[in-house]
Amino acid sequence: MKSYIQTDQLSVKFRIYKNRGLSLKEFIVNRMFGQGERDRYTEFFAVNNITLRIDSGDRLGIVGFNGAGKSTLLKTIAGIYFPHSGSIRINGRITPLMELGAGFDAEQTGRENIFLNGALLGFSPAEMKKKEQAIAEFSELGEFLNLPIKYYSSGMYGRLSFSIAAMTNPEILIIDEVFSTGDAHFVEKSSQRILQLVEQSQIVIIVSHNLEQIRNLCNRVIVMDKGVILKDGLPEETLGFYNDQVIHANQ
Amino acid sequence: MAEESFITEYNAEEKGGIWSFWIRNARELIRFRHAIYNFVVSNLRARYRRSTFGFFWSLLNPLFTMVILSVVFSTIFKNSLANFSIYIFSGLLPWTMIFNSILNGAMALISAERFLKKVYIPKIIFPIAIVSVEAINFLLSLISLFFLAIFLGAKISWVLFTLPLALLITALFLLGLVMFVSMLNVYFRDLFHIVQVVFTGLFYLTPIVYPLEFVLNSPLLSVVVRLNPFLYFIELFHSIIYRAEIPGVTTWGICIVLTLTSMFIGSLVFFAKENDVVYRL
Secondary structure, three states, rough: OEEEEEEEEEEEEEEEEOOOOHHHHHHHHHHHHHHHHHHHHEEEEEEEEEEEEOOOEEEEEEOOOOOOHHHHHHHHHOOOOOOOOEEEEEEEEEEEEOOOOOOOOOOOOOHHHHHHHHOOOOOOHHHHHHHHHHHHHHHHHHHHHHHHHHHHHHHHHHHHHHHHHHHOOOOOEEOOOOOOOOOHHHHHHHHEEEHHHHHOOOEEEEEEHHHHHHHHHEEEEEEEEEEEEEEEHHHHHHHHHHHHHHHHHOO | OOOOOOOEEEEEEEEEEHHHHHOOOHHHHHOOOHHHHHHHHHHHHHHHHHOHHHHHHHHHHHHHHHHHHHHHHHHOOOOOOOHHHHHHHHHEEEOOHHHHHHHHHHOOOOOHHHHHOOOOOOHHHHHHHHHHHHHHHHHHHHHHHHHHHHHHOOOOHHHHHHHHHHHHHHHHHHHHHHHHHHHHHHOOOOOEEEEEEEHHHHHHHHHOOOOOHHHHHHHHHHHHHHOOOHHHHHHHHHHHHHHHOOOHHHHHHHHHHHHHHHHHHHHHHHHHOOOOHHHOO
16 A cells, blocks of 8 residues: 555644633623624634645655744644645554654553553554553663653653654654654664664654754655745755755844 | 555545534544543543542442432431432432533543644544443442442332433433533633533432422422423433333433434534634643
């Protein structure tokens, strides 16, 4: 099976609220006096009308300034955000390596969270049982695995997160700046493993501000700004284009 | 799993009806069945973790409540204590399930924020997990308290075989309600507090600590009590456990109509907003 991702005129917009929750009283009062809800927020497009085809074999790097819409695009592909217009079609199983501790329950032990996280990735307890040993070993968390993860340090969170994702044979791997987790030893070990994962996966999408890393891992790079794709192509030319932008912004 | 090929599609332009939503969600529920199982088990475990009596609280808690209520209200109504405690027990357990489902259900999506904003997960999982946990707790309490009920003189009959059906209908009714309140509460955060007050009041509008006949004398009260939808669900359990009779056709009928209505409204509200909710948490 060949994986692919196809987005068609994809848009995602966010509202910035002046005052978050609306109470029932406010809602009724607003309605009665014709004061629109619209006065209370401003909207902007985090992803604006993006049509993008990603095929099996693509190692796609996404670069851009903060707030360019890179992470929103990743989260939309991962199914966390539903598009406001346009569509997205994905063939293949997605393994997200996005936020540390995503899909963890703080009250459960590390070991229990392996199963929870596996379940969220679509694996049965029996399948996770087979991977449990490897995950435990890779994470080097030892006895800590029997502790509720609310007692974990952020480094330990990162180790567990990464170790689970690393054992799941991804078809589509989505990475959002999670390389530097844990101590120097684990960073080295996880960088090695990421290379293997990139090798195994059909599609890899990486968001990073580390251009060196993008250059090493990717065979295609897009530059995003204000929710649109400015440039799409081979790493040399697009990264050159992005560098010019950075220099321009610094002036 | 790795050999399986699946295509996922998110299309903002495609608006389906309730049926297409349920079909899509049913498919997702099968895919995420292990996650539901995990949520239910960990919730049950967390409830009793670190307490000395552990699981026995699911027995002791309703037991003490029942004893207190029985002593107080059998004195007020001058009923026989033994008989009245079975009455209270058969109404109080389903009420606890109703009350906890709605109250925890109101917070179901809000407290799932850490999942909803970080991983893909079908939202319907959270209302389902809440109602399942409460239904299981009901069963656990029921089974353990039943020994006491027998001791007090409850009749054991084959009528009890209709209990699973009554539980299923009640759980589905609650699922619809929980879908409704969990979604609405994201948009109007005051709702949680309103629900809390309303249900404390409803407890006294439902014949649990007093017999139904008690309110039938007053024409106003009997109308008000009959308008309370929970009356009919509690009646199922009174009938099966307390009177050892199969509930009447009218009671079943009213419960089924109420369940269909709540599921319809719950689905309508839930599916209309499920894609928007992550932007509002």
